[in-house]
Amino acid sequence: xxxxxxxxxxxxxxxxxxxxxxxxxxxxxxxxxxxxxxxxxxxxxxxxxxxxxxxxxxxxxxxxxxxxxxxxxxxxxxxxxxxxxxxxxxxxxxxxxxxxxxxxxxxxxxxxxxxxxxxxxxxxxxxxxxxxxxxxxxxxxxxxxxxxxxxxxxxxxxxxxxxxxxxxxxxxxxxxxxxxxxxxxxxxxxxxxxxxxxxxxxxxxxxxxxxxxxxxxxxxxxxxxxxxxxxxxxxxxxxxxxxxxxxxxxxxxxxxxxxxxxxxxxxxxxxxx
Amino acid sequence: xxxxxxxxxxxxxxxxxxxxxxxxxxxxxxxxxxxxxxxxxxxxxxxxxxxxxxxxxxxxxxxxxxxxxxxxxxxxxxxxxxxxxxxxxxxxxxxxxxxxxxxxxxxxxxxxxxxxxxxxxxxxxxxxxxxxxxxxxxxxxxxxxxxxxxxxxxxxxxxxxxxxxxxxxxxxxxxxxxxxxxxxxxxxxxxxxxxxxxxxxxxxxxxxxxxxxxxxxxxxxxxxxxxxxxxxxxxxxxxxxxxxxxxxxxxxxxxxxxxxxxxxxxxxxxxxxxxxxxxxxxxx
Numbered sequence: 133x134x135x136x137x138x139x140x141x142x143x144x145x146x147x148x149x150x151x152x153x154x155x156x157x158x159x160x161x162x163x164x165x166x167x168x169x170x171x172x173x174x175x176x177x178x179x180x181x182x183x184x185x186x187x188x189x190x191x192x193x194x195x196x197x198x199x200x201x202x203x204x205x206x207x208x209x210x211x212x213x214x215x216x217x218x219x220x221x222x223x224x225x226x227x228x229x230x231x232x233x234x235x236x237x238x239x240x241x242x243x244x245x246x247x248x249x250x251x252x253x254x255x256x257x258x259x260x261x262x263x264x265x266x267x268x269x270x271x272x273x274x275x276x277x278x279x280x281x282x283x284x285x286x287x288x289x290x291x292x293x294x295x296x297x298x299x300x301x302x303x304x305x306x307x308x309x310x311x312x313x314x315x316x317x318x319x320x321x322x323x324x325x326x327x328x329x330x331x332x333x334x335x336x337x338x339x340x341x342x343x344x345x346x347x348x349x350x351x352x353x354x355x356x357x358x359x360x361x362x363x364x365x366x367x368x369x370x371x372x373x374x375x376x377x378x379x380x381x382x383x384x385x386x387x388x389x390x391x392x393x394x395x396x397x398x399x400x401x402x403x404x405x
Numbered sequence: 406x407x408x409x410x411x412x413x414x415x416x417x418x419x420x421x422x423x424x425x426x427x428x429x430x431x432x433x434x435x436x437x438x439x440x441x442x443x444x445x446x447x448x449x450x451x452x453x454x455x456x457x458x459x460x461x462x463x464x465x466x467x468x469x470x471x472x473x474x475x476x477x478x479x480x481x482x483x484x485x486x487x488x489x490x491x492x493x494x495x496x497x498x499x500x501x502x503x504x505x506x507x508x509x510x511x512x513x514x515x516x517x518x519x520x521x522x523x524x525x526x527x528x529x530x531x532x533x534x535x536x537x538x539x540x541x542x543x544x545x546x547x548x549x550x551x552x553x554x555x556x557x558x559x560x561x562x563x564x565x566x567x568x569x570x571x572x573x574x575x576x577x578x579x580x581x582x583x584x585x586x587x588x589x590x591x592x593x594x595x596x597x598x599x600x601x602x603x604x605x606x607x608x609x610x611x612x613x614x615x616x617x618x619x620x621x622x623x624x625x626x627x628x629x630x631x632x633x634x635x636x637x638x639x640x641x642x643x644x645x646x647x648x649x650x651x652x653x654x655x656x657x658x659x660x661x662x663x664x665x666x667x668x669x670x671x672x673x674x675x676x677x678x679x680x681x682x683x684x685x686x687x688x689x
Contacts, residue, residue, distance in 0.1 A: 140582035147479055150471025151488060154558075157551045158495050161506045216406050232406045234677065239410055241605070241673035242666065243612025245639045246413070249662045252646075253416045273409070280406060334499025337614035337639070341646045361501045365615060368505045376509070383502045394497050398490065 162387075169384025172377050178385070182347050182363070185372040191382050193349050194363040197264070198386075200350055201343050201359055202333050204268025209275035210325060216276070217283025217321075222309050224288070233284065239277035247273040248338035256342060262356040267343025271332045278331070282324025286317040323401045330393040334386060336361035360386045413666070421660035423653060432660060438625040438641075440650070445657035447664060449625040453635040454665070457542055457617065458610035460631065461549030466603055468550070469557035474587060476558075477565045489562070496555035504619030507548045512539035512620055515547070520632050534630040540622035543631040548616045553606035560605065560680065564598035565591055597679050604676030612669045614639035638665040 176190050183189025216236070220229045251270035256262055290313050298308040314321075344356040345366060351357075360382055367379035418425075424432065428445060435446025472492065476485050520537030527533040568591050576586040592599075622634020623644060638661050649655040 136582055136585070140584040143584040143587075144479060147471040147475035150468040151475045151480075151492075153468060154472055154492055154495070154551075154554050157506075157511075158491070158498075160510060161498060161503065164506060164510055165502065228407075235406050235410050237677045238670060238673045239406070241608045241612070241669055241676075242413070243614065243639055243669050245612070245614045245642050246417070246662055246666050249420075249642070249646075249659055250413055250416055253420050253659075273413075276409065277406070330497065334501065336499070336501040337643055340643055344647070361499060361615075364505060365501050365619070368501075368508055368619065379505055383505055386499060387502060390497060390499065391494070394494075 165380065165383050165387055168377065168380035172381030173384060177378070177381055181349065182358075185370070185374050189378075191360065191363055191378065191385065193346065194358040194360045194382065195385065196350055197343070197346070197357040198333065198360040200357060201264055201267040201271060201339065202329060204265060204353075205271035205275055205332060206329055208268060209272035210279060212272075213276045213279025214283045214321065214325075217280040218287060218309060218314065220280065220284040221287035221317075222305075222313070232280075236277045236280040236284075240281065242274070242277075243337075244274055244335055245337040245340075247271075248340060248342055251338065251342045259354060261354075262342065262344035263354045264343055264350070264357040265353045267339045267357065267359065270338035270342045271335060274335065274338060275328055275332050278328040279325055282328065283317075283321050286320025286324065287313055289320065290316045323397050326393060326397045330390045330397070333393075334361055334390050336365050340365075417659060417663040417666055421656050421663050424656035424660040427653060428657075432657070433664070436625075436627055440645075440654050443651070443653055445654070447638070447657075447661050449627055450636055450638040450641050450661055451664065452627055453542070453621070454611055454637040454639070454668075456628075457545045457549060457621065457635065457637060458607055460542070460546035461553060461610045462603065462607055464546060465550035465553045465557060465606060469554050469602075469606070470561055470599070472554070472558040473561035473565055474591075476562050478583060478587070489559075493555050493559055495551065500552065500613060500616040501619075503548060503552060504616040507544065507616055507620040511547060512544050515539055515541065515544045519543070523632070531629045532631055535632060537632040538622060538634055540620055540634050541632050542621060542628060542635040545617045545621035545635070545637075546631070548620055549610045549613060552613060552616065553609050556609055557602045557606040560602035561595070561599050564595035564602070567598070568594045601676045601680035604672055604679070608669050608672040608676060611672065612639060612665065614643050618643050638662075 176188065178190060178195065179192045180188075180190035181193055182191065216232065220233050223229050247270045250273055251266045255266035255269050259265070294312055294316065295308055298312040299305070303312070339359055339362050343359055343362070345362050346356045346358045364379050364382040364386065367375040367382065370376070424445065428435070432445065432447050433451070434448055435444070436448045437444050437446045438449060439445070476489055480488065516537055516539035520535070520543070523533045524535045524537060528535065572590050572594065573586055576590045581589060617637050618640040621637060621640060623636050623640060624634040625636045625641070628635045642658050642662055646655070646658055649658055
């Protein structure tokens with residue numbers, strides 16, 4: 133009897149300890165990022181070009197580059213992903229859609245570095261060097277399976293009766309899908325898409341040998357471009373203390389952008405207008 | 406989508422073909438990584454990836470299950486409502502930032518506070534032989550464990566929530582303690598989904614690049630001590646891809662990418678056969 137109670141107590145204690153233990157790294161990360169990042173961030177840091185160690189400088193071009201590369205990725209990935217997701221939701225019982233759906237699930241697990249190799253082989257090799265476009269393609273490849281999944285799920289939530297009502301009123305299939313189903317599922321799709329964008333905005337590995345890096349402002353789609361995650365990585369593994377400090381500043385900017393987007397989306401999703 | 410998957414595989418095979426045809430199966434078994442001499446073997450990287458990922462599971466799985474049980478069965482609704490999104494927040498932090506934290510916070514901690522007692526008390530085991538470096542397989546596994554906890558715990562949590570209430574109450578009514586209720590009712594019922602959750606976590610650990618690269622020390626050797634540096638497949642690609650001189654070198658790196666792709670796809674297919682359509686935190 134005592135043994136059973138004891139086992140139960142120990143188990144409960146273990147569960148509580150696990151939850152507490154998981155919070156330690158999270159708190160430590162957030163604390164360090166804020167403690168070390170705040171003092172670095174200034175107008176100059178946000179708007180200036182990087183400078184050699186010891187001369188200050190900022191991450192301005194990396195912030196600009198991140199927006200550009202994520203923008204390119206979204207421009208490619210969102211339409212393709214939403215279209216494929218739409219197909220899966222509207223024709224759920226064909227062999228093709230089942231195969232596609234399973235593939236999308238599995239592709240969400242592709243290591244991000246692999247999408248980098250992919251974009252390298254497709255774009256960098258064929259179009260003469262590292263470029264913002266290649267970085268965008270690498271991130272888009274990562275994005276698509278997530279967007280497909282989120283679109284499909286949001287559209288499947290729309291009741292079939294709504295589709296039938298629209299068809300019964302004489303609307304053709306494409307109008308039903310676009311104007312009835314898509315607009316009903318709009319909120320879910322936007323939420324999922326924004327969360328996906330937040331996720332890929334922090335990706336580093338696919339950009340290392342696609343967008344590469346650059347110490348100047350954006351110079352065109354076919355030129356290498358600096359991004360925040362790659363810049364943080366480069367500065368973190370550099371031998372200079374000043375650069376380490378700047379890496380923390382960059383980390384704070386990146387985390388603020390990603391967490392803000394995440395929290396806003398989740399708050400909005402909780403309210404469900 | 407199918408075309409994308411096929412294209413991915415095709416590109417990887419095409420670009421690694423010169424390495425595949427030069428080294429054959431020996432590529433998988435050779436431990437020599439010598440770009441200057443043009444001899445390449447993938448074993449140290451495959452070994453490093455598997456050891457660090459499995460060790461991450463060994464650390465992360467018990468904690469994740471503990472968290473899942475805590476959040477479903479023990480915590481008050483209020484604590485649950487706060488803690489659930491907070492733990493998932495961990496999945497939203499970019500891996501490069503976890504790596505940055507790994508370099509400047511975790512690695513020094515491992516070197517100064519964790520390796521010392523391990524060597525002192527368990528140093529007779531080859532696993533914990535010194536000297537201790539901060540940048541080590543152990544540090545990498547800890548980082549990976551931190552990264553897979555949100556995935557495994559949130560999917561397991563949903564699996565536990567799916568267990569019919571009546572079954573749980575039945576067990577309790579028969580006099581079972583909470584622990585017995587969980588081992589006799591919840592775990593058998595949720596076993597499949599929990600296995601899937603663990604596989605998804607493993608897939609994530611195998612493919613993780615930045616955070617590992619930044620703390621594992623990047624030394625292509627077959628380590629025995631977890632306190633020594635190692636190397637992983639994803640890390641060697643990230644580090645050497647832009648410096649690869651010569652087609653064979655690049656091709657060897659892409660072949661490592663191909664192996665990594667195949668292993669992680671196998672793990673993911675296994676996971677998805679068990680659980681379809683779950684929301685992975687940090688994802689969509």
